[in-house]
Amino acid sequence: MIERLHAIMARLRDPETGCPWDVEQDFATIAPYTIEEAYEVADAIERGDMDALRDELGDLQLQVVFHARMAEERGLFDLRDVLDTICAKMIRRHPHVFGDGQSPGWEEIKASERAGKSADSSALAGVTVALPALLRAEKLQKRAARTGFDWPEAESAREKIDEEMAEVLAAEDDAHRFEEMGDLLFAVVNWSRKLGIDPEAALRAANGKFERRFRAMEAIAGEAFTSLDLDAQEALWVQAKQAERG
Structure with a gap:
């Protein structure tokens, strides 16, 4: 076909x-x-x-x-x-299926392939620039971790978030704040990775949850929704949240 x-x-x-x-x-x-x-x-x-x-x-x-x-x-x-x-x-990439039954491992095989294609010997070589930023951040971190460049435990990665948050708040101008916000997001991805959570999937789920609850708020309030003040909208949010949880 x-x-x-x-x-x-x-x-x-x-x-x-x-x-x-x-x-x-x-x-x-x-x-x-x-x-x-x-x-x-x-x-x-x-x-x-x-x-x-x-x-x-x-x-x-x-x-x-x-x-x-x-x-x-x-x-x-x-x-x-x-x-x-x-x-x-x-x-x-599957010598254990199609070959002699011995396999050095998927990542090792891919690393060998990359080395044969490019003069770039960095552990980060081949992480596609066009990937969504959240996914690329996780891949870069995983590649770096294979060299030993990684936090020893999740708590250290969480502490880095506090540090980056403080730097966002202390930023003196928009350009500096932009840079520090990127560092903060990168740190959140790192903590998520250390906890064994796929950050892309987690954010996708959060997007879906927000959309469901926001639509529920609109359905409850009808045409009056846009004229409600923030306190009334927050009350609706709580109501939508409770309704979703049953």
């Missing part, structure tokens, strides 16, 4: 008879859609909506075919190369 999708994309990208919008796209313009589709896959999983997941996985697959087709047009690589590369990678 992927061959059919590949043929459809080739038709859409035809300069003479294709879709004008598809034809004018390039890697940079399509990249945001690729990221968006990945998040929509995650959203469908979060909601437990398997019909939506089937649909979103198709949209994500389309992104792979779209990028591969643009590369093929430039003579760089094609969809077969993409599939051959991931097949080889999965076999290489």
Whole structure:
């Protein structure tokens, strides 16, 4: 079936008879859609909506075919190369399944692959800049921790939050406050990691909780919601919170 999708994309990208919008796209313009589709896959999983997941996985697959087709047009690589590369990678990373039964470990194999691709020998090499900032912070911290650069226990990481909070409050101007707020958020991610909590998942859950409770407040107050003062809105928040907890 992927061959059919590949043929459809080739038709859409035809300069003479294709879709004008598809034809004018390039890697940079399509990249945001690729990221968006990945998040929509995650959203469908979060909601437990398997019909939506089937649909979103198709949209994500389309992104792979779209990028591969643009590369093929430039003579760089094609969809077969993409599939051959991931097949080889999965076999290489699972020698305990496809090889002699011995495996140095997933991270060690990936580190060896990175070393073969780049002259950058840093332990932080290969942490994608385009990742969401919260996720990238956690990955950077995990990489650094493998070298021994890490807090010995969660309490030390928590104390760093107090230190960074004080520096935010003591900031003398917006630029300094901006910098210190970043350090504070980075410290919170570090503490979360030391507690064994996925900070991205925790914040996603908090976003969902806030949205549910805010919508409940709006439903309770109706059109009068925006005219309520802060005390009345806070009272509604407590009511929505209690209703959610049952």
